[in-house]
Amino acid sequence: MKSKNWYNRLLWIIPGMIAGGIGGYFYWKFYGCDGTCLITSSPVRSVLYFAGMGILVNQMFKPSKKTTTDISSPKQEAE
Numbered sequence: 001m002k003s004k005n006w007y008n009r010l011l012w013i014i015p016g017m018i019a020g021g022i023g024g025y026f027y028w029k030f031y032g033c034d035g036t037c038l039i040t041s042s043p044v045r046s047v048l049y050f051a052g053m054g055i056l057v058n059q060m061f062k063p064s065k066k067t068t069t070d071i072s073s074p075k076q077e078a079e
Helices: 002-031 043-060
Strands: none
Touching (some): 002 043
16 A cells, blocks of 8 residues: 555655756756856756656645535625
8 A cells, every 4th residue: 555655655755756857958958157156057967856846736736635625605694
């Protein structure tokens, strides 16, 4: 049971990491600076940083495990 849970977690982490890494490489290739910027001066740092950002952004779209219940609004009291 635990291995399936780990596998499901990886299905959400890996695509975001790959997309972010590819985006980081292209950002470095076309917009990176020559040595004064900490993140975009090196392709390795740029890929790692954007891969982490890709994971975080991808986690925003992960469906939650919570089940929603229909909560009806409380009745308004007569004035």
